[in-house]
Amino acid sequence: MVQVNENYLKLKAGYLFPEISKRVNTYIQANNSSSIIKLGIGDVTEPLPKACKDAMSEALNEMGTEKGFKGYGPEQGYPWLREKIAENDFQSRGCQISAEEIFVSDGSKCDSSNILDILGDQNLIAVTDPVYPVYVDSNVMTGRTGEALKNGTYHGLTYIPINEDNKFLPEIPTKKVDIIYLCFPNNPTGATITKKDLKKWIDYANFHKSLILFDAAYEAFIQDNELPHSIYEIEGAKNCAIEFRSFSKNAGFTGVRCAYTVVPKNLMGADSKGEKVDLWSLWNRRQCTKFNGVSYVVQRGAEAVYSLQGKKEVKNLIDFYMENARIMKSKLQSTGFKVHGGDNAPYIWISVPDHMTSWDFFDHLLEKANVVGTPGSGFGLAGEGFFRLSAFNSRSNVINAMERIITI
Numbered sequence: 001m002v003q004v005n006e007n008y009l010k011l012k013a014g015y016l017f018p019e020i021s022k023r024v025n026t027y028i029q030a031n032n033s034s035s036i037i038k039l040g041i042g043d044v045t046e047p048l049p050k051a052c053k054d055a056m057s058e059a060l061n062e063m064g065t066e067k068g069f070k071g072y073g074p075e076q077g078y079p080w081l082r083e084k085i086a087e088n089d090f091q092s093r094g095c096q097i098s099a100e101e102i103f104v105s106d107g108s109k110c111d112s113s114n115i116l117d118i119l120g121d122q123n124l125i126a127v128t129d130p131v132y133p134v135y136v137d138s139n140v141m142t143g144r145t146g147e148a149l150k151n152g153t154y155h156g157l158t159y160i161p162i163n164e165d166n167k168f169l170p171e172i173p174t175k176k177v178d179i180i181y182l183c184f185p186n187n188p189t190g191a192t193i194t195k196k197d198l199k200k201w202i203d204y205a206n207f208h209k210s211l212i213l214f215d216a217a218y219e220a221f222i223q224d225n226e227l228p229h230s231i232y233e234i235e236g237a238k239n240c241a242i243e244f245r246s247f248s249k250n251a252g253f254t255g256v257r258c259a260y261t262v263v264p265k266n267l268m269g270a271d272s273k274g275e276k277v278d279l280w281s282l283w284n285r286r287q288c289t290k291f292n293g294v295s296y297v298v299q300r301g302a303e304a305v306y307s308l309q310g311k312k313e314v315k316n317l318i319d320f321y322m323e324n325a326r327i328m329k330s331k332l333q334s335t336g337f338k339v340h341g342g343d344n345a346p347y348i349w350i351s352v353p354d355h356m357t358s359w360d361f362f363d364h365l366l367e368k369a370n371v372v373g374t375p376g377s378g379f380g381l382a383g384e385g386f387f388r389l390s391a392f393n394s395r396s397n398v399i400n401a402m403e404r405i406i407t408i
Helices: 007-012 016-031 050-063 077-095 109-118 133-143 197-210 280-291 294-304 308-334 357-371 395-407
Strands: 102-105 125-131 157-163 179-183 211-215 241-246 259-262 267-268 276-278 339-341 347-351 387-390
Touching: 007 125, 007 133, 016 267, 016 357, 050 294, 050 308, 077 259, 102 109, 102 197, 102 280, 109 211, 109 241, 109 259, 109 280, 125 133, 157 267, 179 197, 197 211, 241 357, 259 276, 276 280, 308 339, 308 395, 357 387, 357 395
Parallel strands: 125 157, 125 179, 179 211, 211 241
Antiparallel strands: 102 259, 241 259, 267 276, 339 347, 347 387
């Protein structure tokens, strides 16, 4: 009989968001309810920007002609898209990132897991707590952790709590770790990090020759002009950091699928003999072997994000969701809830009422208000006592959901 990857057996529970869907569907079937408002999963609801839709329509028409048809494209992404990304997302902010250092993909969630393919399994890994579950689960699946402990954490991982006491900012580890996952604006807490605080992490990583995996999927929602949108805005970052970006939230591409990862050419790791190896070459080799690239049609849609019309329409989308976040935060605070986030990120991080667990509060909102959120404990041990609501929904649903919550 074929043997299985036993690392999967360490995963003691289902992945958080499918588990939420399962519970919600069970409730709907049992109660014959059709009025559920879902503010749990961070999935966008508004239509694609017209500029992107038009660009994809034109590209699709091209594909239907003999002259315009495209087969396999470059595994790294078409040069014209990589150049637009480099110019608009990095060089315009003073970041010396070239088009060659950008790898277009079908999702930053995928990339943040796949990056482990080029990293050794003996590295000591640090994650924040609470944390986006993919960072932890992908390390479990690839054998980089020990067994699950009774409290839900995994032996072999270093957990860095982020909570009210430290204003949801992770503290620099007191010991050396090799790989550090950072996400800002943060999912799930909505917290942000200043250039000064981010520089401390870069200095730590360069001193210890560590690698920062920086998830900037929500950078477009930053409202404070003083906050960094990219880790490469900070001196020294190109020597110690890989950055993940996505078109999913800012341009509504959750169902279209397009993202990119930045791997600087001078970024180095080491082999078992201590010899330097550049990570760009390894990632390029990995992508050429395991990935056939994002479709031409989708990449044309992503390129349109950087057109004048596209920029305007994307800003309108971001403003729409951030107004949702403002409404949610204001309504909840007026009722006495302690609320974090929502200022520079589309997530509201609520302190759960006394004497309730985060899953208790999930059930309470589902049964009493027909509103779905995400239990904080699903993001880690330090997430217990908190609850995440997403601003990704229609305006009417957001207003309706807040009225339901504040009246129960």
